[in-house]
Amino acid sequence: MTEMAKQRMIQLSKELHEHNYRYYVLSQPTISDYDFDMLLKELQRLEEIHPEWASVNSPTKRVGGTVTKDFNTVKHTYPMLSLSNSYSKEELVDFETRLRKLTTTEPEYTCELKYDGVAIGLTYKNGELVQALTRGDGEKGDDITENVRTIKSVPLKLKGNFPSEFEIRGEVFLPRKAFEKINEEKKNAGEALFSNPRNTASGTLKMQDSNVVAKRGLDCFMYAVMGEYLPFDTHFENLQAAGHWGFKVPPVDKKFICKTETIDGILDFIQFWNSARENLPFDVDGVVVKVNQISIQKQLGSTAKSPRWAIAYKFQTERACTKLLSVTYQVGRTGAVTPVANLEPVSLLETTVKRASLHNADQIEKLDVREGDFVYVEKGGEIIPKIVGVDVAQRAAHAPVLKFIQHCPECHSLLVRGEGEAQHYCPNELGCPPQIKGKLYHFISRKAMNIDGLGEETIDLLYKENLVHSIPDIYELQYSQIIRLDRMAEKSAKNLLKGVQDSKLVPFERVLFALGIRHVGETVAKKLVAHFKNINAIAAATLEELMQVDEIGDKIAESVRAYFSNAKNREEIEKLQLAGLQFTAVEKVIEGSTGLLEGQSIVVSGVFKNFSRDSIKLEIEKHGGKNISSISAKTSFVLAGENMGPEKLKKAEKLGVKVITEDDFVQLIAGAKELSNKGQTDLFAQ
Numbered sequence: 248m249t250e251m252a253k254q255r256m257i258q259l260s261k262e263l264h265e266h267n268y269r270y271y272v273l274s275q276p277t278i279s280d281y282d283f284d285m286l287l288k289e290l291q292r293l294e295e296i297h298p299e300w301a302s303v304n305s306p307t308k309r310v311g312g313t314v315t316k317d318f319n320t321v322k323h324t325y326p327m328l329s330l331s332n333s334y335s336k337e338e339l340v341d342f343e344t345r346l347r348k349l350t351t352t353e354p355e356y357t358c359e360l361k362y363d364g365v366a367i368g369l370t371y372k373n374g375e376l377v378q379a380l381t382r383g384d385g386e387k388g389d390d391i392t393e394n395v396r397t398i399k400s401v402p403l404k405l406k407g408n409f410p411s412e413f414e415i416r417g418e419v420f421l422p423r424k425a426f427e428k429i430n431e432e433k434k435n436a437g438e439a440l441f442s443n444p445r446n447t448a449s450g451t452l453k454m455q456d457s458n459v460v461a462k463r464g465l466d467c468f469m470y471a472v473m474g475e476y477l478p479f480d481t482h483f484e485n486l487q488a489a490g491h492w493g494f495k496v497p498p499v500d501k502k503f504i505c506k507t508e509t510i511d512g513i514l515d516f517i518q519f520w521n522s523a524r525e526n527l528p529f530d531v532d533g534v535v536v537k538v539n540q541i542s543i544q545k546q547l548g549s550t551a552k553s554p555r556w557a558i559a560y561k562f563q564t565e566r567a568c569t570k571l572l573s574v575t576y577q578v579g580r581t582g583a584v585t586p587v588a589n590l591e592p593v594s595l596l597e598t599t600v601k602r603a604s605l606h607n608a609d610q611i612e613k614l615d616v617r618e619g620d621f622v623y624v625e626k627g628g629e630i631i632p633k634i635v636g637v638d639v640a641q642r643a644a645h646a647p648v649l650k651f652i653q654h655c656p657e658c659h660s661l662l663v664r665g666e667g668e669a670q671h672y673c674p675n676e677l678g679c680p681p682q683i684k685g686k687l688y689h690f691i692s693r694k695a696m697n698i699d700g701l702g703e704e705t706i707d708l709l710y711k712e713n714l715v716h717s718i719p720d721i722y723e724l725q726y727s728q729i730i731r732l733d734r735m736a737e738k739s740a741k742n743l744l745k746g747v748q749d750s751k752l753v754p755f756e757r758v759l760f761a762l763g764i765r766h767v768g769e770t771v772a773k774k775l776v777a778h779f780k781n782i783n784a785i786a787a788a789t790l791e792e793l794m795q796v797d798e799i800g801d802k803i804a805e806s807v808r809a810y811f812s813n814a815k816n817r818e819e820i821e822k823l824q825l826a827g828l829q830f831t832a833v834e835k836v837i838e839g840s841t842g843l844l845e846g847q848s849i850v851v852s853g854v855f856k857n858f859s860r861d862s863i864k865l866e867i868e869k870h871g872g873k874n875i876s877s878i879s880a881k882t883s884f885v886l887a888g889e890n891m892g893p894e895k896l897k898k899a900e901k902l903g904v905k906v907i908t909e910d911d912f913v914q915l916i917a918g919a920k921e922l923s924n925k926g927q928t929d930l931f932a933q
């Protein structure tokens with residue numbers, strides 16, 4: 248039996264690695280997501296029973312689960328060099344002519360995209376990923392293996408005819424869509440946004456919780472194979488071979504890579520991608536030209552910083568120069584203060600740019616930008632253009648250094664800098680107008696309470712007329728008060744009041760999200776509600792209790808504690824409770840529920856013939872039973888599949904807890920359905 252389980256685990260692991268490769272590397276899946284999940288769940292179940300057979304490179308490791316406090320620093324086998332950059336056609340022509348003079352055999356070149364991400368070096372031994380290192384200082388890098396295991400396009404086990412030991416280098420990046428999704432979530436949670444996909448990828452690789460890394464959607468293109476025994480003596484052929492071992496390498500048919508012997512071939516590749524790169528789903532910042540023959544690479548060698556046989560050509564980004572008229576400061580709903588550059592309007596990539604983000608005080612200091620300066624604006628991966636430099640030659644004499652404001656531009660409170668952050672905040676949460684209005688905008692927004700008939704303009708009006716200064720005020724609005732407002736007709740007034748009334752039915756998780764607690768976005772709100780069930784339990788939870796919830800770390804837990812420690816917030820919630828909003832989780836009603844297992848606490852153990860572990864648990868819930876994880880005197884019965892652990896069996900016997908088989912259970916619920924129709928539910932009365 249156990250041998251069968253072991254064989255099944257090997258088989259499942261193999262199949263899942265292959266499906267993963269087809270989905271994430273080839274983009275040609277051959278099974279549905281559902282079927283994939285079923286296979287993965289089966290393997291997870293078997294690994295729970297036989298953890299001794301679960302490999303560190305099992306497909307189940309893709310979801311993460313480890314927490315690393317400090318990343319180990321490890322010396323690179325081969326130093327991780329960088330590339331020398333070029334910015335013009337002339338520089339490339341010079342590079343190519345120089346190489347031709349230095350070599351005895353005709354050099355051949357590869358042209359590749361220069362992915363805008365983070366360099367990694369992966370070591371494989373006997374076809375298994377054993378180590379993933381960051382570039383670090385080029386000599387030593389950080390061991391980020393656990394996080395890299397969650398990147399789906401990085402193979403954990405290789406296939407085909409691979410060298411027994413080698414290193415492969417590549418670039419980890421965040422596709423634009425994944426970046427936008429993360430920022431959307433950050434925005435919802437009232438957090439400072441990431442500035443671009445590259446920084447986000449870099450920050451993500453160094454996150455402590457690999458579970459979070461797994462969800463971010465990182466991807467990876469490989470660009471160099473290194474080792475003592477490689478199958479080919481050219482870079483291109485080795486890279487394509489790596490594609491057959493399971494790596495994501497640049498596809499030739501999509502022109503991500505080409506081979507050429509001429510400077511014209513190189514320039515054509517650059518010209519093509521200079522415009523085509525806009526349509527790629529990820530950022531590239533240039534092209535890399537490499538000598539293809541490894542023998543020539545060895546002959547040319549490297550300087551301390553970069554190889555002589557390769558060069559990067561950096562694309563010119565569309566850049567405009569304009570005058571910085573003034574810097575103003577915006578206060579968001581969480582009090583975050585963002586400096587905004589007001590510019591003399593300038594045309595950039597067919598749009599007129601009037602404003603650019605300056606991000607934070609550190610950025611202002613780094614750029615040493617001053618009012619009246621001529622500045623360079625660029626559009627990167629971000630939607631909002633950014634200032635990338637200053638033309639100091641055009642600076643007026645004695646232009647004063649720009650100092651970040653110390654007081655809130657709206658309510659004049661002294662600003663504070665977030666701990667460990669570059670962001671400044673106005674602490675006057677409950678008295679600062681843009682924070683109050685921002686919170687109200689968030690509360691009524693589509694993903695939060697979605698109050699029909701109430702938009703941001705009406706909030707502005709209600710705020711101005713002193714009718715709404717806090718969330719509970721919305722629920723006290725009277726028809727007579729709002730009908731008097733500017734441009735408010737009878738129909739819209741009634742509509743607004745109906746929208747407010749209807750919002751009292753919005754489920755608790757959305758109400759919790761709508762409250763606008765810093766770092767509590769939609770997902771966190773759902774997790775808190777599922778765990779604590781009602782607002783009182785969340786309000787009373789200690790830091791430790793909050794951190795026991797899946798995905799909730801100290802930052803979120805502290806923010807939740809801070810929110811509920813504030814008496815004014817508690818007062819607001821009380822008012823909202825009185826107004827009739829939902830502050831309790833609604834128990835899920837499962838279709839086909841019979842209530843037959845009502846009041847029964849059931850422990851599921853082992854492997855089943857007709858059910859996966861999840862589906863049998865769902866079946867229990869469907870009939871009103873409760874799934875519990877460990878056997879106690881209170882357990883109603885144990886539902887035992889094959890391979891139930893002997894310890895559990897002993898414990899059940901000792902406590903006199905009944906153990907039933909899968910067949911008993913099937914008969915039970917088959918009978919139960921009939922019984923329930925007859926209205927008999929006391930199935931366990933003896």
Ligand code: IVH
Pocket residue numbers: 328329330331359360361362363364365366367417418470471535554557559
């Ligand atoms: S080859 C020894 N190829 O660009 C040469 N690098 O300074 C190693 N990069 O951070 C680099 N795309 O991670 C190479 N197709 C590509 C690349 C690439 C992006 C990055 C690399 C490094 C930087 C070079």
